[in-house]
Structures are given as C-alpha cells and as structure tokens.
Amino acid sequence: MRRGDRMASAAQxxxxxxxxxxxxxxxxxxxxxxxxxxxxxAGLYAATFLYAAESRGIAAIPQAALAMQSPFLREYxxxxxxxxxxxxxxxxxxxxxxxxxxYRTSRASVxxxxxxxxG
Numbered sequence: 001m002r003r004g005d006r007m008a009s010a011a012q013x014x015x016x017x018x019x020x021x022x023x024x025x026x027x028x029x030x031x032x033x034x035x036x037x038x039x040x041x042a043g044l045y046a047a048t049f050l051y052a053a054e055s056r057g058i059a060a061i062p063q064a065a066l067a068m069q070s071p072f073l074r075e076y077x078x079x080x081x082x083x084x085x086x087x088x089x090x091x092x093x094x095x096x097x098x099x100x101x102x103y104r105t106s107r108a109s110v111x112x113x114x115x116x117x118x119g
Contacts, residue, residue, distance in 0.1 A: 022090035
C-alpha cells in the first residue's frame with residue numbers, strides 16, 4: 001500500500017469487518033455500569049488473551065473498529081443493552097505467505113515513551 005493511497009487504505013480498513021480472514025472472533029464486552037474500570041479490566045483480559053494465543057501459535061488481532069458496529073453486533077449476537085461492546089479479537093492460524101504478515105512498523109524507544117523518576 002502506497003502512502004496516501006486512499007482506496008488501498010479504505011480496502012485495508014474494510015478487512016476489519018472480514019476479521020482479516022480469521023475464522024474466529026471473540027467479542028469483548030463489559031458491564032456498562034463499570035464505566036472506565038470495566039474497560040481497564042477488559043483491556044487486561046484482551047492483553048492476556050493475545051499473549052495466550054501467541055503462546056499457542058495462534059495469530060490474534062485486537063479490533064476496536066468492530067465497536068463501531070455495536071448496534072448490528074448487539075442484535076446479531078443478542079447482547080443485552082447493559083453490556084458495552086469494546087472490541088473484537090479475530091484469531092486463527094496465520095497465513096505466513098500473505099504480504100500483510102511481513103509488514104512491520106517502527107517502534108519508539110523505551111526512553112521516548114517512559115519517564116523514570118528516582119524516588
């Protein structure tokens with residue numbers, strides 16, 4: 001995908017709703033009354049899910065974009081109104097030959113994102 005290629009960008013974004021070709025989806029929800037604390041707990045659960053999948057050789061990708069389709073997901077899966085849909089996690093075995101699986105982004109150094117304070 002070329003930088004600034006809007007059609008390619010839109011096509012890639014649409015893959016969220018095909019679950020990037022993964023055969024499975026876990027929907028992560030929280031009790032709406034828990035507000036931010038429920039979201040934090042769900043985020044910790046999602047991180048653990050991702051680490052566990054990786055440890056078993058299963059590829060997984062968290063997808064906040066799925067929450068944009070909450071009304072559809074709520075109706076399709078009969079999710080009660082008191083549950084807030086936060087994200088999905090698509091998972092399955094990776095197609096190592098797919099070009100997207102070879103793409104890597106650069107990462108900021110620890111010093112750029114963490115401030116250490118001596119006490």
